[in-house]
Amino acid sequence: MTNEQIGTLFQLMLQYAVPTMKIFALTLLWSIPLGMIVALLKMCRFKPISWITNIYILIMRGTPLLLQLIVAQYSVPYIIRSDICPEFIRSALGGIDIRSEAYTFNMMLIAFVLNYAAYFAEIFRGGIESIPKGQYEAAGALGFTRSQTFFRVILPQVVKRVVPASSNEIITLVKDTSLASAIPYMEIMYIAKKQVPTYASLLPLFMAGAFYFAFAMVLTVLFSFIEKKLDYYR
Amino acid sequence: MKNSIKTRILSGIAAAALLLTCAGCGSAPAATTTAASAAPAANDDSLEKVMSAKKLVLGLDASFPPMGFTNESNEIVGFDIDMAQEVCDRLGIELVKQPINWDNKEEDLNLGKIDCIWNGMSINAARAEAMNLSDPYMQNEMIFVVPGNSDIKQIEDLSGKTVGVQTGSTAQEILEAWELYPNVTVTALEDNVTLLNQMELGFSDAVFLDSVVAHYFITSNNKDYYVLPGNLDAEEYAIGFRKADQALRDKVQETLKAMKADGKLAEISTKWFGSDVTTIK
Numbered sequence: 001m002t003n004e005q006i007g008t009l010f011q012l013m014l015q016y017a018v019p020t021m022k023i024f025a026l027t028l029l030w031s032i033p034l035g036m037i038v039a040l041l042k043m044c045r046f047k048p049i050s051w052i053t054n055i056y057i058l059i060m061r062g063t064p065l066l067l068q069l070i071v072a073q074y075s076v077p078y079i080i081r082s083d084i085c086p087e088f089i090r091s092a093l094g095g096i097d098i099r100s101e102a103y104t105f106n107m108m109l110i111a112f113v114l115n116y117a118a119y120f121a122e123i124f125r126g127g128i129e130s131i132p133k134g135q136y137e138a139a140g141a142l143g144f145t146r147s148q149t150f151f152r153v154i155l156p157q158v159v160k161r162v163v164p165a166s167s168n169e170i171i172t173l174v175k176d177t178s179l180a181s182a183i184p185y186m187e188i189m190y191i192a193k194k195q196v197p198t199y200a201s202l203l204p205l206f207m208a209g210a211f212y213f214a215f216a217m218v219l220t221v222l223f224s225f226i227e228k229k230l231d232y233y234r
Numbered sequence: 235m236k237n238s239i240k241t242r243i244l245s246g247i248a249a250a251a252l253l254l255t256c257a258g259c260g261s262a263p264a265a266t267t268t269a270a271s272a273a274p275a276a277n278d279d280s281l282e283k284v285m286s287a288k289k290l291v292l293g294l295d296a297s298f299p300p301m302g303f304t305n306e307s308n309e310i311v312g313f314d315i316d317m318a319q320e321v322c323d324r325l326g327i328e329l330v331k332q333p334i335n336w337d338n339k340e341e342d343l344n345l346g347k348i349d350c351i352w353n354g355m356s357i358n359a360a361r362a363e364a365m366n367l368s369d370p371y372m373q374n375e376m377i378f379v380v381p382g383n384s385d386i387k388q389i390e391d392l393s394g395k396t397v398g399v400q401t402g403s404t405a406q407e408i409l410e411a412w413e414l415y416p417n418v419t420v421t422a423l424e425d426n427v428t429l430l431n432q433m434e435l436g437f438s439d440a441v442f443l444d445s446v447v448a449h450y451f452i453t454s455n456n457k458d459y460y461v462l463p464g465n466l467d468a469e470e471y472a473i474g475f476r477k478a479d480q481a482l483r484d485k486v487q488e489t490l491k492a493m494k495a496d497g498k499l500a501e502i503s504t505k506w507f508g509s510d511v512t513t514i515k
Contacts, residue, residue, distance in 0.1 A: 012308055077346065184334065194303075197298075202431060
């Protein structure tokens, strides 16, 4: 490949790094809050809710994300066509244009968010349950209400305990965004795969690899900084 | 109390999500069979739909040079695309090139994500069953390609060697039906160009693929490859429509015939292949 070709390819790849970052950012934006809610639901004392949450987590962690992305993509047309689908759902979903880019992107995002929320939920639950019972009793003895105890005593400790595990998950997400290329959604991995036959060269794949590496590197540095900042109670 | 309302709403969302996930897999076989077995409907509005929407959505894999592939600036180009563009121009509608996952092409077609599959698709029994195919527009041979310095000089020399082939392609089916198939090791991969790259690196001794793809690749990249004389089977390319969309299929077919008659098709074919290779009558 000539330098000029490499330059053109690099610019094209850079342009499609934006969709990759869009999936990444929006997935985090929705899955972290949802993960917190799921964690609280799983610890709910009313057992049926805890069971349902458990089944959700089991399915999300027990099936490949790639499969979930494909199922999400085909869910709306299949639900509309299914015989057991109630009329109001059919008419509500009937207005969705499955050919639109918005549909492709939103269904993909739903799959990413639901999947990552399950993983985050388990991390957050582990963090909350790692705080000794004695702290709740001590806070109670000092006259804290339940919500005061949670937000002022427990949560600050949970945050610092879940950061290392969450950073692991977030860096995995950087690379998992590449699964969107199978939908297909035009992000950096899709472009790399399609440019391989065009140039008859594997360079596009190496370029994509370099991008993911740089992205993960930035996040690693960022998280080690955050961990240092959260180094309280020592 | 506030907490319990919140939990109820949220568990509802979670349950809906689960339903969504399950419904997708549960109803899949039923929907496919109804779509495949449906006879051409009496009130076939497929053509009117496309004409009133003013666009034809063409589904393709976009990595199949020279039929339909992605160029340096990420535009989808190729012989099929030029042909489809001319058909759409003549019908006065817009051509929408929709990249799809080739493994799910029948689903995308039946669920209406695309209107047709037009991407150097070879005719086989399963596809003829699942789709309403156009008349074949081009002939294609399946050939073996080896590196220029290879000591394999004819098809019989391949015994005991490793052969690369594209997964889910008709090439794979033809290779499996070959009498020497038990004597060769097969490596299957997603696209032909990656297979050829792998052959160069020594992962395989030969690649079995469509002659149009091989010849275009060799000439456009100046590769030192040797095409083994002879072929296993000739096959034909066709355009795939939904089983019920007879009117749309006939209109496209009719337009292609007119293009053949006035020489436009020959012009497009010469641009990509150097001569008129189309078989439309």
